[in-house]
Amino acid sequence: MASTDITGRAGTVAPARPEPRGGRHARTPKKPRRENRLTGHGRPALLFLAPFLALYLLFIVGPAIYGLVMSLFNTSMVAPGLGEFAGLDNYAEALSSNDFWSSLWHTIWFTILTTPPLVALGLVFALLAERARRARWFFRLAFFLPYVLPSAVVALIWIWMYTPELGLLSRAVTSLGFAEPDWLGNPDFAMVSLAITTVWWTLGFNFVLYLAGLQEIPRELYEASAIDGAGPWQQIRLITVPLLARTTSLVVVLQVIASLKVFDQMYIMTQGGPNFATRSVLQYVFDVGFTDLRSGAAAAASTLFFVVVLAVSTIWLVMTRRQEPEL
Amino acid sequence: MNSPPVPRSALTRRDLLRATVLGAGAMAISGCSSIGAGLLATPPASGTVTYWNLFGGGDGIRMREMEDGYRKANPDIELRTATFMWGNPYYTKLALSTVGGRPPDVAASHLTRMKTLVLGNLLQELRPEDLERHGITAEKFNRKAWEAGLVDGKCYAIPIDTHPFVLFYNTKICEQAGLLDAEGNLAPIEGPDAFENALSRVKQVTGRYGATHGITSPSSAPWRLFQTLYAQLGGEVLADDGARVVLDDTKAKQVLDYLRMLTVEKRLMPGSVDYQGAIALFASGAAGFHLNGEWEISTFQDAKMPFSMTLVPNVFGGPYVVQADSHTLVLPVRPEPDPAALDRSIGFVRSMLDQSLTWAQGGHVPTWQPVATSDAYQKLTPQSQYAAAATAAVYDPPGWYSGSGSNFETVMGSAVGAVEAGDLSPEEAIAQLRSKLAVLAATASPV
Numbered sequence: 042m043a044s045t046d047i048t049g050r051a052g053t054v055a056p057a058r059p060e061p062r063g064g065r066h067a068r069t070p071k072k073p074r075r076e077n078r079l080t081g082h083g084r085p086a087l088l089f090l091a092p093f094l095a096l097y098l099l100f101i102v103g104p105a106i107y108g109l110v111m112s113l114f115n116t117s118m119v120a121p122g123l124g125e126f127a128g129l130d131n132y133a134e135a136l137s138s139n140d141f142w143s144s145l146w147h148t149i150w151f152t153i154l155t156t157p158p159l160v161a162l163g164l165v166f167a168l169l170a171e172r173a174r175r176a177r178w179f180f181r182l183a184f185f186l187p188y189v190l191p192s193a194v195v196a197l198i199w200i201w202m203y204t205p206e207l208g209l210l211s212r213a214v215t216s217l218g219f220a221e222p223d224w225l226g227n228p229d230f231a232m233v234s235l236a237i238t239t240v241w242w243t244l245g246f247n248f249v250l251y252l253a254g255l256q257e258i259p260r261e262l263y264e265a266s267a268i269d270g271a272g273p274w275q276q277i278r279l280i281t282v283p284l285l286a287r288t289t290s291l292v293v294v295l296q297v298i299a300s301l302k303v304f305d306q307m308y309i310m311t312q313g314g315p316n317f318a319t320r321s322v323l324q325y326v327f328d329v330g331f332t333d334l335r336s337g338a339a340a341a342a343s344t345l346f347f348v349v350v351l352a353v354s355t356i357w358l359v360m361t362r363r364q365e366p367e368l
Numbered sequence: 369m370n371s372p373p374v375p376r377s378a379l380t381r382r383d384l385l386r387a388t389v390l391g392a393g394a395m396a397i398s399g400c401s402s403i404g405a406g407l408l409a410t411p412p413a414s415g416t417v418t419y420w421n422l423f424g425g426g427d428g429i430r431m432r433e434m435e436d437g438y439r440k441a442n443p444d445i446e447l448r449t450a451t452f453m454w455g456n457p458y459y460t461k462l463a464l465s466t467v468g469g470r471p472p473d474v475a476a477s478h479l480t481r482m483k484t485l486v487l488g489n490l491l492q493e494l495r496p497e498d499l500e501r502h503g504i505t506a507e508k509f510n511r512k513a514w515e516a517g518l519v520d521g522k523c524y525a526i527p528i529d530t531h532p533f534v535l536f537y538n539t540k541i542c543e544q545a546g547l548l549d550a551e552g553n554l555a556p557i558e559g560p561d562a563f564e565n566a567l568s569r570v571k572q573v574t575g576r577y578g579a580t581h582g583i584t585s586p587s588s589a590p591w592r593l594f595q596t597l598y599a600q601l602g603g604e605v606l607a608d609d610g611a612r613v614v615l616d617d618t619k620a621k622q623v624l625d626y627l628r629m630l631t632v633e634k635r636l637m638p639g640s641v642d643y644q645g646a647i648a649l650f651a652s653g654a655a656g657f658h659l660n661g662e663w664e665i666s667t668f669q670d671a672k673m674p675f676s677m678t679l680v681p682n683v684f685g686g687p688y689v690v691q692a693d694s695h696t697l698v699l700p701v702r703p704e705p706d707p708a709a710l711d712r713s714i715g716f717v718r719s720m721l722d723q724s725l726t727w728a729q730g731g732h733v734p735t736w737q738p739v740a741t742s743d744a745y746q747k748l749t750p751q752s753q754y755a756a757a758a759t760a761a762v763y764d765p766p767g768w769y770s771g772s773g774s775n776f777e778t779v780m781g782s783a784v785g786a787v788e789a790g791d792l793s794p795e796e797a798i799a800q801l802r803s804k805l806a807v808l809a810a811t812a813s814p815v
Contacts, residue, residue: 115812115814117488117814118460118463118464118814119463119467119484119485119490119814119815120814120815121467139803140804140807200642200644204642204644204645204648205640205641205642205645206641206645206649206654207645207648207649207652223640225584225585225642226583226584226585226640226641226642226789227640227789227791228786228791311584311585312585312586312587312778313778314584314586314587314785315584315585315785315786315791316782316786316791316792328775328778331456332773332774332775332778333768333769333775333808333814334463334484334488334768334814334815335811335814
């Protein structure tokens with residue numbers, strides 16, 4: 042919605058090129074694109090897709106359908122077969138469970154906490170790194186590097202930094218004269234601490250996407266605007282940000298989905314605690330399925346979560362389609 | 369397929385990074401070759417024993433030493449071992465491999481998790497006549513551990529140790545606090561006031577805290593302390609194999625009030641530290657006592673600090689009890705019975721029992737009486753100082769959702785930890801316990 046009027050404004054700046062090409066690819070939903078290819082090229086396209094499709098059916102679609110079937114049964118982790126038919130009992134159980142709803146809220150709260158800073162800081166650091174005259178490669182690498190680390194390594198580093206009384210951050214905060222927050226031990230603050238860790242860890246991905254988007258903006262626009270007397274701040278506000286609208290859409294949708302999928306950080310750093318305050322919905326599924334051995338109930342809970350993610354993706358798809366009438 | 373668009377100049381960099389990540393991942397996978405051997409290798413030829421366990425750290429080193437001892441004594445038998453991550457990931461793999469007809473010959477299991485495996489028909493019954501061929505008989509074990517491991521009077525698991533919750537104390541700090549006896553051991557502490565008094569005297573020496581124990585996470589640590597004190601009052605949590613909640617609110621409140629007084633009100637223990645933080649505070653001398661499982665002995669030995677260990681005090685009187693669990697060795701059900709493999713497996717179990725002294729160095733109290741009563745073990749200090757805990761052990765209540773690392777421990781420990789951290793009042797914690805336990809108790813068992 043916001044980007045619709047941005048397109049208009051961008052159009053006044055560069056009427057000949059309404060949108061950078063790369064951006065269009067980015068936001069084109071993958072399904073229509075595949076259909077286009079199929080109608081355009083027929084059998085060869087299918088052949089090229091076959092290896093992917095085979096794996097996709099075998100490891101994604103197949104298990105998903107099996108999970109859907111399993112959610113209708115009292116399937117046990119330690120017994121062969123599906124077990125006795127349960128109808129919609131598992132769904133009723135999840136929907137009436139306080140634990141399910143509170144863990145779903147924790148996941149959404151985590152998404153709310155992480156998405157805005159990850160998008161905004163990704164843009165800010167990309168702009169800064171782009172402006173660097175020297176050692177640009179260093180800044181690019183520095184911001185991207187944490188993303189390469191496995192989640193367990195990130196979690197261990199930050200557990201040490203957050204250690205009460207002895208940890209690096211605690212020392213830093215107390216030496217500045219502030220009362221030390223109980224980073225991971227306070228149920229109200231633990232999620233914020235996890236969000237900070239996640240921002241540090243995954244910022245690099247959005248950063249790289251924004252860097253790519255920045256390179257797509259024609260230099261002439263800046264030169265022309267400079268001649269017309271635009272300062273750097275005006276250039277960022279009126280040229281860079283509007284022309285990055287498509288990258289922003291991509292970054293936001295990828296970020297929301299990534300944040301909804303959160304599991305590792307909580308599982309390693311807080312085990313969902315203290316007192317269940319950071320248990321994400323995926324950990325609820327894990328607890329029911331793997332700790333309680335109730336695969337059927339876990340499948341029902343994860344199907345419900347799938348519906349939530351599907352709803353978010355659909356809303357996004359509709360919104361981005363509206364932006365692209367030419368499709 | 370839907371990889372994000374990147375201009376050509378940046379594409380190579382991304383590819384390079386992605387390749388680096390993939391390469392690192394491949395290295396990580398090939399690094400786990402010992403697990404791969406256990407999971408993927410062709411069916412072992414005759415004359416092999418496969419053994420899965422979940423022992424890391426110092427326990428892992430000692431277990432490998434014992435495995436080498438077995439290899440040396442049985443050069444004609446090939447021993448294949450795999451160590452998995454502790455807790456649920458391990459039990460999931462053990463259960464699924466057994467359901468899938470590819471179990472290991474011998475596997476380690478916590479005593480409190482073993483019963484769920486038995487209910488799922490995943491473990492072989494160990495018949496007395498088979499065990500006797502290898503000299504394994506009930507009376508050679510600590511009675512408590514042996515009987516706790518029986519299901520309907522039948523044996524499915526051989527307990528190799530009891531690992532109780534114990535009291536670590538810094539000998540230097542406790543000496544300054546005047547808490548040691550003439551021989552340099554901690555003088556007996558009995559009753560709630562005596563324990564509180566001991567902690568405040570230590571606090572005067574350290575200037576920080578009297579004792580520490582892990583509170584915020586993982587939740588199993590507060591559960592262990594709660595269970596110890598609650599059982600000293602004679603309280604029980606579950607009955608009828610978990611189908612009924614018999615939590616005694618008065619007793620639970622008494623324990624929670626006491627813990628709240630030690631942490632929130634008098635600051636004798638830090639209320640908001642996690643497991644590692646509690647260890648670090650004790651190791652750095654910020655506290656004179658530390659409540660934890662005896663397995664952390666190696667950590668403090670490595671820290672080269674002056675410490676010793678003893679039984680958790682009998683705070684609430686009554687017959688002395690303390691929270692504990694046992695490591696057991698079990699034989700998962702095989703697709704086809706194989707008497708020769710059964711004999712090899714039991715032979716391996718016997719070899720582990722005979723090496724109990726090695727295992728005991730890691731703090732665990734041996735259940736195998738030939739070792740537990742030996743001079744060599746008695747001379748092993750501080751490990752033998754709390755050996756009485758094996759007989760006073762109270763295990764997690766039976767139930768499909770109970771046992772080491774279970775949701776039951778999480779539910780109990782989270783509420784207790786929240787009281788100690790000052791986030792919940794004892795009344796609120798009991799209400800939370802009741803509502804969460806009621807859900808679990810009402811759920812049909814998946815096994």
